[in-house]
Amino acid sequence: MAVKTMTASHATGKGKPDASFSSAGKGKVAIAKYGKENVVDATLGVLKDDNGDFLTLKGVEKIYRNLPGNELMDYAPIEGLREFLDAATECIFQGHQPKNTYTSAVATPGGTGGIHHMIFNYVEKGETFLIPEWHWGPYREIATEVEKKWELYQMFDEKGNFTLKDLKERAKRLLETQDSIMTIFNTPAHNPSGYTMTDEDWQEIMDFYKECAKDESKKIIVIWDMAYIDYAGDPDELRTFMKAFEDMPENILVAIAYSMSKSYLIYGMRSGALACLTSAKHVADEFEQVNTYSNRATWSNGSRGAQRLLAEIVKDPALKKQIDEERLQYKEMLEKRAAIFVKEAGEVGLNILPYKSGFFITLPAKDSAGLAEKLAEDNIFVIPLAKAIRFAISAVPTFQVPGLAKRVKDVFAGH
């Protein structure tokens, strides 16, 4: 007898090849064959320089390489080094922690780890949380992994403007049958659209949730996934929206997924933090307790070297300033690439989602897989999403950007 599967029933069939990494693999093969200057590899969301080489922040590299062996190799506490948690909290709020709120935090392996814990610990078994139709795929994968359900809400209306209408309707409907509702917002520089929610967008959604929270039997959980914030604009202006978190009732909890991957260009070192905002101290304590437990039960502790790195950077203002300035140059390079692409897309009539900033520009498309294959024939490698083509403009050297929109438009037109 030949067994069909050895997995437990809940695991059977999961784990199809990841579209991002398989397209990236094809891009690499083409680079080896034709040379990197002849291949546009816009697959993975990493920052590359104008030669197409992986970028690091030199200041970050120097501190990391100079850390003593024990700081690199030893265990970190399960909840994270205290100095790291303080540093991460400082990086998150930068003086904008809303009045009358408590916060607590635990270290996680990147933003992914924080999102995992939120979906696991704050969505009831078998219940549904809300994500926008345009979203980062792992939200769904994590939900499947921990046996939770999700529902998609419309993010842009027919005119391409950001909308909260559908989200509110769905939240209301879910709250008729569920006692809690969790929603994930990835902003600024949303992956994949590049959209940044305005202060008014945040005020509107928080006013709505405060209204929902008047029913004290309901629990409202808001996740702010801030992965791309350091490439999106002025750090203060990007944090003024947090005023919308003032005066929250105790049954609203805000969770913040902080990632060092993009902010310090250390994607592979897997470090970040999950923090919260609440008007109730006991909710902040509980947050720390349950998420520390989940750390222990999922991956144990995080990478001590990466935690010490952030602590060293934040405690030295001159060093932090130097790294911020280095990152600013990369941000300007990214802005230049995006500006060329967005302008030329407008000129050739290529429809894109409303990009404001960040690593990705996304083009709605019907047969995205077919189009990605056609683009690959022209040595342009992209990620096909369910209903769009995603360009990681962060990974495309500036010299390759002029004319790219036209090349893409021609492929779309001929498909």
Ligand code: PLP
């Ligand atoms: N959220 C979004 C939208 C992302 O695109 C990413 C990384 O690609 C993350 C969170 C978290 O990344 P990491 O786990 O590397 O911090």
